[in-house]
Amino acid sequence: MSDAYILDTWYVAAWSTEVDRTPVRRVICELPVVVFRTRAGAAVALADRCAHRAYPLSAGQVVDDGIQCGYHGFEFGADGACTRIPAQAIIPPRARVSSYAVVEKDGWIWVWLGDQDRADVSRVPDTHYMTDPGWVTVTHSFPFECRAELINDNLLDLTHESFIHVTTVGDDYIYEHGLTVTVEGDVVTADRLMPGVEAPPLYAKTMATDGLYDRFHATEFHVPSFHILHSGITGQGRPREEGYLIKVLNGITPIDAHNSWYYYAFCRNFGLDSAEATADLVEGLRTVLQEDADALRLQELGMQERSPGEADVLIGQDAGIAKARKITERLLAAEQVRRKALPA
Ligand code: FES
Numbered sequence: 001m002s003d004a005y006i007l008d009t010w011y012v013a014a015w016s017t018e019v020d021r022t023p024v025r026r027v028i029c030e031l032p033v034v035v036f037r038t039r040a041g042a043a044v045a046l047a048d049r050c051a052h053r054a055y056p057l058s059a060g061q062v063v064d065d066g067i068q069c070g071y072h073g074f075e076f077g078a079d080g081a082c083t084r085i086p087a088q089a090i091i092p093p094r095a096r097v098s099s100y101a102v103v104e105k106d107g108w109i110w111v112w113l114g115d116q117d118r119a120d121v122s123r124v125p126d127t128h129y130m131t132d133p134g135w136v137t138v139t140h141s142f143p144f145e146c147r148a149e150l151i152n153d154n155l156l157d158l159t160h161e162s163f164i165h166v167t168t169v170g171d172d173y174i175y176e177h178g179l180t181v182t183v184e185g186d187v188v189t190a191d192r193l194m195p196g197v198e199a200p201p202l203y204a205k206t207m208a209t210d211g212l213y214d215r216f217h218a219t220e221f222h223v224p225s226f227h228i229l230h231s232g233i234t235g236q237g238r239p240r241e242e243g244y245l246i247k248v249l250n251g252i253t254p255i256d257a258h259n260s261w262y263y264y265a266f267c268r269n270f271g272l273d274s275a276e277a278t279a280d281l282v283e284g285l286r287t288v289l290q291e292d293a294d295a296l297r298l299q300e301l302g303m304q305e306r307s308p309g310e311a312d313v314l315i316g317q318d319a320g321i322a323k324a325r326k327i328t329e330r331l332l333a334a335e336q337v338r339r340k341a342l343p344a
Pocket residue numbers: 050051052053054055069070071072073074
């Protein structure tokens with residue numbers, strides 16, 4: 001198992017709509033995982049590697065509430081224990097695969113790949129905007145050809161919008177305004193207020209606005225895997241809650257050292273009945289995410305080209321990134337201490 005990842009956390013494994021009785025394979029933190037549903041509809045996550053001779057269980061089929069390996073027919077229940085070996089009656093005790101805690105909520109399927117005794121359901125982030133009738137959601141998900149850290153950094157330093165997203169959500173106002181960064185436990189919030197500015201192109205179109213507003217975006221990063229971006233515009237000098245509000249939910253799931261899954265939900269509290277606004281956002285946000293994917297693929301190549309010892313030159317706008325890295329280091333170190341203490 002790689003020591004590079006925090007495993008004692010919830011990662012998004014899939015949208016609810018992606019999982020049914022056909023097994024779905026995901027690689028998360030270099031661990032192969034198969035996700036499927038029982039007959040009652042409960043989502044199950046098991047290690048996607050048969051205990052017999054390592055065939056991927058996802059290449060087999062779901063049988064009753066478990067899964068049958070496609071190679072020699074071993075069957076494994078939702079708890080990972082082998083329940084049947086077609087060729088013999090005796091089931092060796094070692095014939096089992098890891099079973100991972102799963103939480104399904106508001107259309108997201110989360111898995112906990114680390115110490116199962118530490119899987120704490122109360123730590124699944126708040127995503128209620130997805131099911132609240134006061135909000136409408138547009139979702140996208142993309143495999144990104146970059147390490148997860150680059151996406152996390154990207155979300156904490158939104159000054160990239162001024163350069164990467166000029167036709168949609170970017171303008172010069174962003175980098176002209178500084179950040180206020182706060183830390184609470186394992187959550188970093190990087191908040192930027194832009195008083196008396198115009199709405200960016202994509203929002204102005206969807207909100208049908210003109211004139212000057214107080215614009216804001218605050219990235220709330222639940223280290224290491226989830227960001228809630230509290231964004232919007234409001235009247236000059238008016239409370240944020242009065243304005244056009246956007247909650248962007250971002251599930252960032254490492255695949256391996258150079259690849260990640262990005263699960264994205266854009267929830268708005270305005271234009272709820274406007275199919276046109278939704279259609280504009282589906283396309284506009286696809287553009288935004290593709291721009292990020294293209295930029296971060298290039299940045300990943302740059303990272304790989306670095307000489308040993310070459311490090312970032314962080315500036316004031318990177319204050320959220322710096323705080324998040326400290327939390328990541330602390331969580332990783334604590335987890336490694338716990339892992340070493342476990343019986344081999
Ligand atoms: S490898 Fe799975 S049953 Fe043989």
